[in-house]
Amino acid sequence: MKSVAFISEKGGVGKSTTVLNVAAAMAGKGLKVLVLDTDPQANATYVLLRGEKPRRPTIHEVLVGQAAAIHAIVPTALPGVDILPAATDLADANVTLAGEMGRERRLRVAMAGAEAAYDYVLVDTAPTRSLLTTNVLNFVEEVLVPIVPGLFGVLGLGQLQADVAAVRRFLDNKALRLGGVFLTMTERHNVAQDVEEQLRRLFGDLVFRTKIPRSVKLEEAHSRHESVLSYAPKSVGASAYLALTEEILDDGREAKRNGDPGGNPSAHDAA
Ligand SMILES: Nc1ncnc2c1ncn2[C@@H]1O[C@H](COP(=O)(O)OP(=O)(O)OP(=O)(O)O)[C@@H](O)[C@H]1O
Ligand SMILES: [Mg+2]
Known part of the structure; x- marks a missing residue:
């Protein structure tokens, strides 16, 4: 089992879109995928459960210790993809957990065992730094940033x-790493090129080769509760997400990073 979280404090940068389409691409390759929705907005849940309200228990009950993860995981509209769904009350977990024992370890503890049935766990996150994100950081192998x-x-x-760095130092997940950054919603103009050059200066090999272009097909696919791969398989969005998925799955990309598990050390105070 491998696990990756898509994290950015910026809203609307394509985290949920990436989780959905990478999940579809991985499942298309025959991999068994679990999506963890840790965002109270529950966007990934909404698309993957075709707009149906998730039945209880959800990830909230799992984090507060009222349900086992295997009892909350359900199949989705995408064959080969299961989800541990979220509902809007997940926001309350930040408050409920704040005074609880093991508050930063709840997801890690809950997933022990449940994750074994999957080749890949993809985690969607909220655009807010919170106890929920800390739980995600203390669980996944790597973080990717759109x-x-x-x-x-x-x-x-x-x-x-x-x-x-703080999770590696103070919590359980000693091997956590920033696995990469990738550009989304790119358009052909200079700002995109400037940002790409800046990213390569700061992050070197951590920058993914694949860029996800702005494409209306990606949005249309969501509103039809589909991935772009099934909705518009010939679109630029579909081929970009297939390419991004290949890069995520490429074990070789790790070796290209000079053997430094935390990424380019000179980038650590970069942004
Ligand atoms: N490459 C793209 N081209 C066009 N539209 C896109 C693209 N990627 C995402 N979108 C659209 O932009 C909006 C924001 O994307 P998304 O919800 O994936 O971002 P997010 O980072 O998950 O947001 P949040 O931080 O609120 O969870 C959505 O309406 C989505 O359909
Ligand atoms: Mg989102």
Whole structure:
């Protein structure tokens, strides 16, 4: 089992879109995928359960210790993809857990055993730094960051890198790493090129080769509760997400990073 979380404090940068389409691409290759929805907005849940309200228990009951993860995981509209769904009351978990024992370890403890049935666990996250995100960081193997080109595209990455380092130092997940950054919603203009150059300067080999272009097909697919791979298989969005998935699955990409598990050390105070 491998696990990856898509994290950015910026809202609307394509985290949920990436989780959905990478899940579909992985399942298309015959991999068994589990999506963890840790965002109270529950966007991934909404698309994958075709707009149906998730029945209880959800990830909230799992985190507060009222249900086992295997009792909350359900199949989705995508063959080969299961989900541990979220509902809007997940926001309350930040408050409920704050005074509880093992508050930063709840997801890690809950997933022990449940994850074994899957080749890949993909975690969607909220655009807020919270106890929920800390739980995610203390569980996954790697963090991938979508970045929309623009003036403030890379701001906030410094905080995320500090959080990754703090989890390795103070919590259980000693092998957690920033696995990469990739550009989303790119358009053909100079800002995108500037941001890409800046990213490569800061993050070197951590920058994915694949860029996800802005494509209306991606949005249309969501509103039909589909992945772009089934909705518009010949679109630029579909081929970009297939390529991104290949890169995520490529074990070789790790070796290209000079053997440094935390990524380029010179980038650590970069943003
Ligand atoms: N490459 C793209 N081209 C066009 N639209 C896109 C693309 N990627 C995502 N979108 C659309 O942009 C909006 C935001 O994307 P998404 O919900 O995936 O971002 P997010 O980072 O998960 O947001 P949040 O932080 O609120 O959870 C959605 O309406 C989505 O359909
Ligand atoms: Mg989202």
